[in-house]
Amino acid sequence: MSLDANKQLIQEFHRAVMVERNLDAVAQFLRDPFVDHSAPSEDGLASYVQWLQTYLTAFPDFTVETEDFIAEDDLVSTHLKITGTQQAEFLGAPATWKPFTISGMQLYRIADGKISERWGWVDVMSLRTQLGIQG
Amino acid sequence: MATIQEQNKARVREYISEIINKHVSGRFSEYVPEDGIDHSAPPGMPAGSLGTEMFFKMFYEASSDMHNTILSMAAEEDKVSFVSQVSGTHDGVLMGMPPTGKKFSVTMLETVRIVDGKYAEHWGGMDLYSMMIQLGALKDPNLKSLQAKYPAIVQRYIDGVNNHDEAALREAFAVDFVDHNNAQVQGLPQGVEGVVMAHNMLHESFNDITFTIDDYSIEDDKIGIRVHAEGTHTGPFYGFPPSGKKIQWTAHRIIRIANGQMVEAWNEFDQVGILQQMGVIPSFATPPNPEANKALVRRLYDEENKGNVDIIDELMSPDFVMHGDALNPYQKGLEPLKAGVVMTKAAFPDLVVTIEDILAAGDKVMVRLRWTGTNSVPFMGLPASGKQMSWTAIATNRIENGKIVERWFNSDVFSMLQQLGMIPS
Numbered sequence: 001m002s003l004d005a006n007k008q009l010i011q012e013f014h015r016a017v018m019v020e021r022n023l024d025a026v027a028q029f030l031r032d033p034f035v036d037h038s039a040p041s042e043d044g045l046a047s048y049v050q051w052l053q054t055y056l057t058a059f060p061d062f063t064v065e066t067e068d069f070i071a072e073d074d075l076v077s078t079h080l081k082i083t084g085t086q087q088a089e090f091l092g093a094p095a096t097w098k099p100f101t102i103s104g105m106q107l108y109r110i111a112d113g114k115i116s117e118r119w120g121w122v123d124v125m126s127l128r129t130q131l132g133i134q135g
Numbered sequence: 136m137a138t139i140q141e142q143n144k145a146r147v148r149e150y151i152s153e154i155i156n157k158h159v160s161g162r163f164s165e166y167v168p169e170d171g172i173d174h175s176a177p178p179g180m181p182a183g184s185l186g187t188e189m190f191f192k193m194f195y196e197a198s199s200d201m202h203n204t205i206l207s208m209a210a211e212e213d214k215v216s217f218v219s220q221v222s223g224t225h226d227g228v229l230m231g232m233p234p235t236g237k238k239f240s241v242t243m244l245e246t247v248r249i250v251d252g253k254y255a256e257h258w259g260g261m262d263l264y265s266m267m268i269q270l271g272a273l274k275d276p277n278l279k280s281l282q283a284k285y286p287a288i289v290q291r292y293i294d295g296v297n298n299h300d301e302a303a304l305r306e307a308f309a310v311d312f313v314d315h316n317n318a319q320v321q322g323l324p325q326g327v328e329g330v331v332m333a334h335n336m337l338h339e340s341f342n343d344i345t346f347t348i349d350d351y352s353i354e355d356d357k358i359g360i361r362v363h364a365e366g367t368h369t370g371p372f373y374g375f376p377p378s379g380k381k382i383q384w385t386a387h388r389i390i391r392i393a394n395g396q397m398v399e400a401w402n403e404f405d406q407v408g409i410l411q412q413m414g415v416i417p418s419f420a421t422p423p424n425p426e427a428n429k430a431l432v433r434r435l436y437d438e439e440n441k442g443n444v445d446i447i448d449e450l451m452s453p454d455f456v457m458h459g460d461a462l463n464p465y466q467k468g469l470e471p472l473k474a475g476v477v478m479t480k481a482a483f484p485d486l487v488v489t490i491e492d493i494l495a496a497g498d499k500v501m502v503r504l505r506w507t508g509t510n511s512v513p514f515m516g517l518p519a520s521g522k523q524m525s526w527t528a529i530a531t532n533r534i535e536n537g538k539i540v541e542r543w544f545n546s547d548v549f550s551m552l553q554q555l556g557m558i559p560s
Binding site: 091 | 140174175177206207208209210211212214215216217218242243244245246258259260261262263264267274276
């Protein structure tokens with residue numbers, strides 16, 4: 001696949017799962033086996049869906065802007081700008097109803113037209129500070 | 136001539152290997168311009184090389200062995216994206232937090248835009264949140280579901296010991312496992328290798344060793360277990376040749392779990408008890424005194440005959456256990472026993488118990504007893520017969536520290552019930 005095709009795959013993936021919030025679509029983008037380095041478990045797909053669900057439940061209004069793509073070989077990275085309001089329990093803290101804006105980054109490896117690996121970083125420390133979560 | 140992307144990636148690798156991993160402080164401006172922009176920096180952080188220097192100096196101070204390993208890199212146009220693993224030991228002050236000695240290993244995702252070999256712009260960062268959890272400064276929100284798995288992880292270790300299953304031990308213990316009581320066996324290396332060696336030695340000393348978990352407690356990232364072990368002394372133990380004896384001992388272990396594996400543990404076990412049972416060092420317990428024990432049992436029944444029920448509290452342990460029969464079923468403590476004595480004495484006011492035989496050995500005293508009395512008050516739901524009755528029993532009493540702690544008891548209940556007319560003669 002070309003670098004453009006890889007970038008397009010990630011764009012479509014983000015649109016389906018983060019904008020349209022279609023969690024059923026996750027499986028068609030991920031290769032089996034899929035390794036989620038940022039939520040290690042035996043079942044990468046399940047842990048990715050669980051990770052996403054945590055955010056969708058706590059921040060039902062969350063928006064993700066994909067700001068940049070860098071691609072080489074089988075890798076595609078993106079920066080994310082994430083906004084939302086905490087409306088349910090998150091990291092053990094009850095809903096604060098506070099809004100936040102944080103940055104994040106994702107790095108994907110693509111094989112056979114599907115995502116085979118993911119590393120993610122979300123600025124959880126800043127998120128905690130903005131929501132006022134202690135301890 | 137390498138492409139600009141190859142040059143930029145080489146520059147990132149050089150920055151990490153020559154500056155970050157060597158903990159160099161004074162050369163950040165060679166890689167980050169003064170006006171470099173960090174899009175992901177926390178508010179209040181100075182821009183450019185100054186902010187970068189502040190960030191890394193904080194980590195140099197917090198961890199003397201902090202090391203960054205690049206896992207994957209992608210470059211396009213003037214940007215390089217990369218993921219790395221940052222590992223180290225928290226042996227210095229980190230953001231006001233005193234050193235914990237704990238190890239951390241977290242990922243770092245970054246994108247940099249490189250202009251003339253310097254980081255003009257930077258996005259991304261280190262997974263500080265996971266680091267704080269690993270250092271114990273923040274609670275893991277998934278702790279409850281993680282803790283639910285602790286007993287199974289520890290059971291895997293115990294099964295590994297009992298089945299002499301090295302693969303199970305390697306599954307349960309982290310490669311860099313730290314045994315804080317490693318010095319209990321000299322010359323053992325740390326890590327899972329030391330664990331495997333220690334258990335091979337244990338199987339040589341006791342080839343039928345079995346450990347059983349009797350109790351456990353879980354808090355935060357630790358599980359404490361209380362175990363007992365038994366095995367036959369079939370090989371050298373601490374240099375003492377096999378005695379062929381069955382040995383039993385107790386132990387406690389507090390284990391810290393991380394990433395589903397045992398990462399460190401503190402251990403106490405009854406080494407001295409083991410050596411005493413092997414007969415290589417003398418016992419600390421006072422040797423049993425059968426004559427004194429016999430005197431104690433005699434005194435108990437003498438005083439009971441005088442109507443002194445309180446003697447039970449004086450001569451018997453509050454933790455007393457009765458392994459009885461239909462007349463005196465299994466009981467713990469002294470209250471049921473005292474109630475029984477009072478009730479029988481009420482039904483047979485002239486009741487006398489006589490010791491007809493007494494044999495003592497070790498910490499045990501066996502007595503053959505006969506009770507004789509007139510049933511002048513209703514008993515066990517029957518009207519008073521006015522008849523004299525007599526029944527017998529044989530009991531074994533175990534004495535510890537001058538008190539009866541345990542009793543095995545068989546009485547002639549059958550004949551007693553016949554005399555009462557409750558079953559036909």
